[in-house]
Amino acid sequence: MFSRAVSIMIGPWLPMLAVILPLSPFHRVNALIAGSLATVLSFAALSNDRARIAAAAIGAWVALTPFIVPSTLLEKVLTVSWGVVTFAHLIGPFSDAPRVELVGAPDTHVPPIDEERAYARAA
Numbered sequence: 001m002f003s004r005a006v007s008i009m010i011g012p013w014l015p016m017l018a019v020i021l022p023l024s025p026f027h028r029v030n031a032l033i034a035g036s037l038a039t040v041l042s043f044a045a046l047s048n049d050r051a052r053i054a055a056a057a058i059g060a061w062v063a064l065t066p067f068i069v070p071s072t073l074l075e076k077v078l079t080v081s082w083g084v085v086t087f088a089h090l091i092g093p094f095s096d097a098p099r100v101e102l103v104g105a106p107d108t109h110v111p112p113i114d115e116e117r118a119y120a121r122a123a
Contacts, residue, residue, distance in 0.1 A: 001046075003088075003089040003090070003092055004042065004045050004046055004052065004089070004090065005046070006089050007038075007042045007045070007055065007085075007086055007089040007090050008039070008042045008043060008046075010082070010085055010086060010089070011035065011038050011039035011042045011055075011086065012035065012039050013035075013082060014031045014034065014035030014038070014062065014078075014079075014082045015031060015032050015035035015036050015039070016035075017031070017078055017082075018031030018032050018035065019032075021074060021078065022074070023074070023075055023078075024071070024072070024075065026069055027065070027066075027069070027071065027075045027079065030062070030065060030079075031062070031078075031079065034058050034061060034062050035062075035082075037055075037058055038055050038058040038059060038062075038086060041054050041055035041058065042055045042086075042090065045090060052090050052091075053090075053091075055086065055090050056086070056087050056090035056091045058086070059082075059083045059084070059085075059086030059087035059090065060083060060087050061083070062079050062082060062083035062086070063079065063080050063082075063083025063084050063087060064083070065079055065083075066079050066080060
């Protein structure tokens, strides 16, 4: 659950950096749309697993995009690092909601030993 909260903090970085840094038009539009959707879905991921999976899929898409579309080094570094971090935070081991498991106390009652019947069988 902690990593879901971290993904909320990381989500807005992609659209913000898409406006600040010199990116190609395709990567700028992709970063603005995917970053905004991932931010909204990461808020919803706090209570819904479907939103968590959808936001992680967007992170995976952003991480794979520079290998499909021609990209500069800056675009590759920005999108791959943001996508991998978002994907790992939303799918990783610490993204699962906390669980409480109640385990009953062991049964300490010992049944009484019936010694007389044991002697009767032996004789």
